[in-house]
Amino acid sequence: MYKKILLxxxxxxxxxxLQQAFSERHTLFGELVCLDRNQLDLSDQQAIRDVVQAIKPDLIINPAAYTAVDKAETEPGLAYAINAVAPGVLAEEGAKLGARLIHFSTDYVYAGNKVGLYVEDDATAPLSVYGKSKLAGEEAIRSVGLPHLIFRTSWVYGAYGKNFLNTILRLAKERDQLSIVGDQAGAPTSSHSIADTIVQVLGQWHGDVSGVYHLVNAGFTTWHGFATAIVEEYSHLRSVKGWQPLKVQVENIQAITTAEYPTPAVRPANSCLDCHRLHRDFSVTIPNWRDALIAELKAMPSN
Ligand SMILES: NC(=O)c1ccc[n+]([C@@H]2O[C@H](COP(=O)([O-])OP(=O)(O)OC[C@H]3O[C@@H](n4cnc5c(N)ncnc54)[C@H](OP(=O)(O)O)[C@@H]3O)[C@@H](O)[C@H]2O)c1
Structure with a gap:
């Protein structure tokens, strides 16, 4: 039981x-202090120090990050301030209070050229400024040495927010043909699966273990496979939910190569993360990516 969680x-x-998940489970903590960018700008080191010392949490959870992967290539200073420096400052201030820290990182810390699933001890070799800045954030936390858990996740999406699911649904209503990258593999991971897993972990974590854990929905696909699944599952649920029809048919979603869809930041071809360490150290249930997608779609409002 935590007295005060800073989120x-x-x-x-x-x-x-996470805010939603915590609001449904008050027994885990005494008080939850939720901060947005206006209340705590993570590019401002002094603000981080002042806010953490004013709030005095015994657990800090930091999902905030600079996540504009392509923009980071031309804004490395800001990406590093938020993704590399800020986590270290949160850790330092947390350590002064005897607090613990939960932080999030990414599959983009890997080069993506491994054959098979990545395990946490595999060599990191980020291909992008974003990946490098996130890896530097992990290292900053480790060097402080407070009790911490860093969860590397991938392909995060949900009904809420700017993400692949919402982009595909928008495009599928506008267009009758889609071209989606089919040679990058990974696990789409719903924001609710992450939050539910964190809640499960919190009930079991006594600060005795620290380190990096992979946390992704089970199973793997490609971006093309994910787009196809989104269109299929939306179409199954459409009449029940009263949603508008899609223009695109599954057979008109074409798989293209990464070379055919150039982006400023290079993405790993293989983003498949092995979660055995998480299952070894904590008793958690994490759904398959397709089941999580169906759950996420079912939670979307009818129209
Ligand atoms: N999205 C993915 O596909 C993905 C994949 C792998 C790992 N991750 C990692 O998972 C974690 C959660 O990602 P997410 O998908 O939830 O990201 P997100 O939806 O892009 O949200 C990022 C959050 O960080 C906040 N933020 C950005 N700059 C800030 C600043 N200077 N001060 C304070 N807050 C700031 C944003 O606030 P505003 O709304 O005000 O901008 C927003 O609340 C991150 O660590 C991310 O690196 C994400």
């Missing part, structure tokens, strides 16, 4: 899902 990034996908 950042509540306007983001994971922060929003």
């Amino acid at each position: 950042t990034g509540i306007s983001g996908q994971v922060g929003h899902a």
